Amino acid sequence: MMKSRQTALVLGGTRRTGSLVAKRLVERGLGARTASRHGGDVLFDWDAPTTHPGALAGVDRVYLVTPVMRVTYAGQVAGFLDLAEAAGVRHVTYLSTYGGDQAPPEVDIRAVEADLAGRGAITHSILRPAWVMQNFSDAHLPVVDWVITVPTGGGAEAFVDATDIAAVAVETLVDPDAHAGARYAPTGPEALTFAEVADIIASVIGRPVTHHDIDRDVWIDGAVAAGFVPADYAVMLRWLTGAIISGNGSRPNDDIEKVTGRPPTTFHDFARRSADAWLSLAAG
Numbered sequence: 001m002m003k004s005r006q007t008a009l010v011l012g013g014t015r016r017t018g019s020l021v022a023k024r025l026v027e028r029g030l031g032a033r034t035a036s037r038h039g040g041d042v043l044f045d046w047d048a049p050t051t052h053p054g055a056l057a058g059v060d061r062v063y064l065v066t067p068v069m070r071v072t073y074a075g076q077v078a079g080f081l082d083l084a085e086a087a088g089v090r091h092v093t094y095l096s097t098y099g100g101d102q103a104p105p106e107v108d109i110r111a112v113e114a115d116l117a118g119r120g121a122i123t124h125s126i127l128r129p130a131w132v133m134q135n136f137s138d139a140h141l142p143v144v145d146w147v148i149t150v151p152t153g154g155g156a157e158a159f160v161d162a163t164d165i166a167a168v169a170v171e172t173l174v175d176p177d178a179h180a181g182a183r184y185a186p187t188g189p190e191a192l193t194f195a196e197v198a199d200i201i202a203s204v205i206g207r208p209v210t211h212h213d214i215d216r217d218v219w220i221d222g223a224v225a226a227g228f229v230p231a232d233y234a235v236m237l238r239w240l241t242g243a244i245i246s247g248n249g250s251r252p253n254d255d256i257e258k259v260t261g262r263p264p265t266t267f268h269d270f271a272r273r274s275a276d277a278w279l280s281l282a283a284g
C-alpha cells in the first residue's frame, strides 16, 4: 500500500501541531503540503470548497484539523472526506480532543470520528490529546498581569506538548497500516493543577505568577462578550472546563512513549523552552 505518492496534506499546517507535523514528515522522507487560509503551501479554506480539490491533488494521506473555534462542521468535513476519497487519499489522521468519544452532541467531534470509522476506502487514526501546554504561552490561556485566569475548581490536567502530539501524528502518517483504527490520547507525564502550572512558570521566569480560579459562567460569558469565541462555542468551553472542575481531567498515560519510543515532555521542560514568551510580557 502507498508506495507511489507518499504525500500528506497537512491541514492547519501553519500553526501549532500542523507546522511540526509537516516539518517532521519531510525529515522522514515524505512529501508534506501545508494548507491554511494564510501562508501555507496551498490555499485551503473550510468555507470555500473551491479550494479543496487543488489542495487534495496528488496526496494520499491527510492530517485532519477541523474548523477551529466552531462546533458545527460535520457536513463540511464529510464533503471534504468524500472528495479526498475520490482523489485517492487512503489514510486520515484526525486531531480530535481528549474524551472526544464523549463530547456533547452539539459538538461535531463525535460525528467526525464516526464518519471516519464508517469509511471503507480510507483507514484512519484518531488523536485525542489533553489540553496543550502551548495554551499558556499563546493567546488561548494567556498570562495576563502575571495571572492565569481559568475556572478549574482546583482540578488537574495532564497537559501535553504540541511537539509530542505532532510526533504521534507523524508516526501514524508515516506508517498508516500500523496505526489503522488506532485511538491515541496523548498526555503529558503528570497531571498538574493550574496553581502548579503557575508555580512552574514562575520558577522559570523568576517572578510570581498565580492562578485565578474564576467562576465558570463569568469566564465563558466574558470570552463570548469580548469576541474571543463565538456564542455557540460556549458549549465546548463548558465541556472542557467541566471535565477538570469535576475531577475528570486527563490522566497521564503511555501512548506517546508507546507510539514514538520517547517519553512525553514535562511541563518544566516546556516552560524552560518557552520562557521568552512570558519574559517578553515584562519587557513589553
Ligand SMILES: NC(=O)c1ccc[n+]([C@@H]2O[C@H](COP(=O)([O-])OP(=O)(O)OC[C@H]3O[C@@H](n4cnc5c(N)ncnc54)[C@H](OP(=O)(O)O)[C@@H]3O)[C@@H](O)[C@H]2O)c1
Binding pocket: 011, 012, 013, 014, 015, 016, 017, 018, 035, 036, 037, 038, 039, 044, 045, 046, 047, 065, 066, 067, 068, 095, 096, 097, 098, 128, 129, 130, 131, 132, 133, 135, 140
Ligand atoms: N488547545 C488545546 O488544548 C487542544 C487540545 C486538544 C485538541 N485541540 C484541537 O486542536 C485543533 C487545533 O489544532 P492546532 O492547535 O494544531 O492548530 P491552531 O494552532 O489552533 O491553528 C489553527 C490552524 O487552522 C487553520 N485554520 C483556521 N481556520 C481555518 C479555516 N476556516 N479553513 C482552513 N484552515 C483554517 C489556521 O490557519 P489560517 O488561520 O491561516 O487558516 C491554523 O493553521 C482544534 O480542533 C482543537 O479542538 C486543541
